[in-house]
Amino acid sequence: MAAKSKSLPLAKRGLNFEMLMWLFTRLSALAMYALILFAIIGALVMGARNQMNFADVMRWGFMPNVTHVQNTDLQSTDAWATTFWKLTASALLMVAVAHGVHGLVTIADDYIVRPRGRNIVRVISIAFMLGMIGIGLYILWTS
Amino acid sequence: MGLKRNVSLATGLKYKGQGPMLAFVLHRIGGLGMAVFLTVHILSSFLGGDIGKFLNLVYENWAFQIVVFFCVLFHAINGLRITILDLWPNLIPHQREATWVEWAVFIPVYVFAVFVITTTALGG
Numbered sequence: 232m233a234a235k236s237k238s239l240p241l242a243k244r245g246l247n248f249e250m251l252m253w254l255f256t257r258l259s260a261l262a263m264y265a266l267i268l269f270a271i272i273g274a275l276v277m278g279a280r281n282q283m284n285f286a287d288v289m290r291w292g293f294m295p296n297v298t299h300v301q302n303t304d305l306q307s308t309d310a311w312a313t314t315f316w317k318l319t320a321s322a323l324l325m326v327a328v329a330h331g332v333h334g335l336v337t338i339a340d341d342y343i344v345r346p347r348g349r350n351i352v353r354v355i356s357i358a359f360m361l362g363m364i365g366i367g368l369y370i371l372w373t374s
Numbered sequence: 375m376g377l378k379r380n381v382s383l384a385t386g387l388k389y390k391g392q393g394p395m396l397a398f399v400l401h402r403i404g405g406l407g408m409a410v411f412l413t414v415h416i417l418s419s420f421l422g423g424d425i426g427k428f429l430n431l432v433y434e435n436w437a438f439q440i441v442v443f444f445c446v447l448f449h450a451i452n453g454l455r456i457t458i459l460d461l462w463p464n465l466i467p468h469q470r471e472a473t474w475v476e477w478a479v480f481i482p483v484y485v486f487a488v489f490v491i492t493t494t495a496l497g498g
Contacts, residue, residue, distance in 0.1 A: 257457045264454070293446075298419070331412070334405045363413065366420045374419075 252333055259330040266323045270295040273319075277310050295320045298374045317371055324367045332360040393473055401452045407445035436495035443487055451480050 271292040279288050282304040290299045297312040339352045411433060418429035432438060455476050459465055
């Protein structure tokens, strides 16, 4: 129980790209928790308690984009469409897409084991990631 | 240098990993489900028009929402367990308890959400 696991020097433990992505997956999960909590608190500060139902607050929490609160009882969505919230939404989008695409690569690696196949997966996933981030940012900043 | 597993799909399906294996499989299904849903959701708001409206109808359907909420909630709670245990390895002796806590959080929240989604959908 609780054996000492850090006896190997860093170089032998292998600080490589995969290890960094392993760490990124954990840290980005925490970052998404923080950003979602931040968006929900922001919604409550901006008066969601009286003018929105719980489902709409959660929808705003998962992606603080103004179109997510258009069909609520809010009198004005001006405060919800500021650059501040667009930056928050952009951060959440980029963290989430990177986390998700890395997850897809991890799953694909369990079934595609030849180096050539894995390289193809990586090229496709990088293109997919950049494409989704581009489309997502376009939607966020033009809505 | 490609890795070789030398395990067939049939052998893999016979593996009885019990609780942790179940969490692993559901985590994967949840992640895949969210990836599909979010891709469709982002593309539908980008495309708009008739395709966008049709896709909106699909994922605003209450049955679809029950599935997506399962994916999101399980992935979020299980992911938090993995993150905490991986970043604070001293807690790993308590991983059995962590799995129980995970289900103790997941089941009430999910049952309540399914109840709310269903009653809202059925006009109650």
